Amino acid sequence: MLLWRIGADAIPTKDNMIKRFESIDPTRPLCCQDIESTCHVFFNCPVAKAIWLTSCWGFRASEHQISSCEDIIILVVEPPKAPCPIEDLWKITLNMAIILDEIWQIRNQVLFQDREVNILLSVKQVKHKFIEYSQALALEPAPNANHPQQAWEPPPPGWIKLNVDTTVSESFASIAAVARNDKGEVIKIWAKPISKCTPIMAEASALLWGTQLALNEKWSHVIFEGDAKNCIDLLSSESSSSDWSVHNVISSVFLLKALFLGVKFNWIKMDCNSAAHVAAKLSLNSRISVCFYKDNLPGALELACKEDCPTFSC
Structure with a gap:
């Protein structure tokens, strides 16, 4: 849902809100500079850069052309080359989506709950969510509808x-x-x-x-x-x-x-x-x-x- 909102440019960032409400402080909540845009929140802000660098194989946003919401979605759905087999590229997409969600959560906590940024804690949360979701998604697919399960089947290892x-x-x-x-x-x-x-x-x-x-x-x-x-x-x-x-x-x-x-x-x-x-x-x-x-x-x-x-x- 977050990715869909980003792609539709429906994220309530300051630059989107100021188009609808006059009494909005346009500055960025994380670094308090200029106007807060979607691309800045997720990639150009120093906090976002730090989380990307430590949570996504040393990914550097400055090395990629990200100037629109469409660029963000393309980056996540079709990630750049990463140190993993091609059959595991879905894990890169998953990790990127989790990082985007974590950055948005940090932004909202700073803006609405007056909380301080904790990069190390955020990195740990990204890692924990990635492990949890990737394990769930890696479950063996359900039996084909044309070949219904004929007997009880053991769970995957560790389950x-x-x-x-x-x-x-x-x-x-x-x-x-x-x-x-x-x-x-x-x-x-x-x-x-x-x-x-x-x-x-x-x-x-x-x-x-x-x-x-x-x-x-x-x-x-x-x-x-x-x-x-x-x-x-x-x-x-x-x-x-x-x-x-x-x-x-x-x-x-x-x-x-x-x-x-x-x-x-x-x-x-x-x-x-x-x-x-x-x-x-x-x-x-x-x-x-x-x-x-x-x-x-x-x-x-x-x-x-x-x-x-x-x-x-x-």
Whole structure:
């Protein structure tokens, strides 16, 4: 969105604001010289130059012809030669976009919050965001629509996959979560009974519980999977819930999403979610909360894990 606003010359810099309002101080908030323009904010200001130099392989704005908003977009979308393979050039574009955002954040903090510039802190924030976003974008692409996923699939290395499911009876319901690593090994399985509710409410509650469990385990990169497409779609598209009964629960999941370094929500078929379904049924039948590890799985649950992942072994 920031890049679009820059390209449309819709950034509220001093030179743009003075065209609309007479009582605007036209000087630059970061260096207090002349009139603040878009090109100056992002490339010519000493603060911007320092951030570019330390955050983007020693990039020097003075060595490039940047005199318009169009030049800025071309630079980011088609970055100059950089010390990386051609297949990784998208990372340069990502890094440049993050730097532009950081510079704009600094400018607004100085102008509206009377805060001091901290170049070292800004460089650290750029690096942190780049790592976070590049890891998220580097996730393996979803299976082709013409070849639907036929079995549970392990997450990428360094990630945890947490499958959730629910079972609803006439008197109450149960929810379950199954956490496995990139080798398909069970880390932990939880299940517990909950009050009677609608199926969609139970599915939403399972997703919320799953995110809470993952945070309690201090997992930073997690893929959540479930077979309730209506709930997963709400989380994947970040659209407003059409069902008021799950609005608060889905909103809570959104809030918790921000606490992960990497997070993704996937919809899968019921056939690929056997372990979570069996765990939910075990809790429903026993009416107690349970927690299992790799070495103490009940026979039915061990079999379900093998159905999900044929390479799984206790």
